Amino acid sequence: SQQGEEDPQALSIQEGENATMNCSYKTSINNLQWYRQNSGRGLVHLILIRSNEREKHSGRLRVTLDTSKKSSSLLITASRAADTASYFCATGLLNTGTASKLTFGTGTRLQVTL
Amino acid sequence: SAVISQKPSRDICQRGTSLTIQCQVDSQVTMMFWYRQQPGQSLTLIATANQGSEATYESGFVIDKFPISRPNLTFSTLTVSNMSPEDSSIYLCSVESGEGTDTQYFGPGTRLTVL
Structure with a gap:
């Protein structure tokens, strides 16, 4: 079953506005990663936040993590038409060995209009 | 970051x-x-592929349907066997960055359509 649920499922905003997407998950995690996917292509890694972190920034992106509520949010500020894509959160659980295997959320489709 | 290609x-x-x-x-x-x-x-994760050992499959995925090879540390293959239209999907491989960050990078994907 899906680990993460995202809301909203779809979001339409105008260029320059901010976009906020939320992700909730069910079990304890090692890390949470956000990805962008354009038109069914490969995933682009945006940002990783560890379970002991509460907030991270990368350019116009701001990610928060609340482990007590098992939730995370992705904020894109000053959105651009090029930000139009699907956004997925993925929770990382420690796998055997050194890597974490990811469980993906349902995704948010963001549409940024001019 | 790792650069991944798929064919x-x-x-x-x-x-x-x-x-x-x-x-x-x-x-x-x-x-x-x-x-x-x-x-x-x-x-949805299908399997984890380790070099030199058999792949580990997630619930709902079996080796007979999705055999995986991992002959070395830079290459892997996934076979989709005896395909049906329900197998129409994008298949993606990913790797951990190896930089100690747990970041995973994805390949561009293979879009499969089964008629």
Whole structure:
């Protein structure tokens, strides 16, 4: 079953506005990663936040993590038409060995209009 | 960051046939992962591929249907066997960055359509 649920499922905003997407998950995690996917292509890694972190920034992106509520949010500020894509959160659980295997959320489709 | 390529980028196949998807990484990695993304859906992990050992499959995925090879630390293949239209999906491989950050990078995906 899906680990993460995202809301909203779809979001339409105008260029320059901010976009906020939320992700909730069910079990304890090692890390949470956000990805962008354009038109069914490969995933682009945006940002990783560890379970002991509460907030991270990368350019116009701001990610928060609340482990007590098992939730995370992705904020894109000053959105651009090029930000139009699907956004997925993925929770990382420690796998055997050194890597974490990811469980993906349902995704948010963001549409940024001019 | 790791640079990952996949072949083919897309294919249209007939029911009952098999397709092998290749994943090549520009650096040596311990683990590689294979995911499936069905139309309009999120990604689901198929299996974890370790070099030198059998792949570990997630619930709902079996080796007979999705055999995986991992001959070295930079390459893996996923075969989709005895295909049906329900196998139409995007198949993606991923690797951990190896930089101690747990970041996973994905290949561009293989879009498979089964008629």
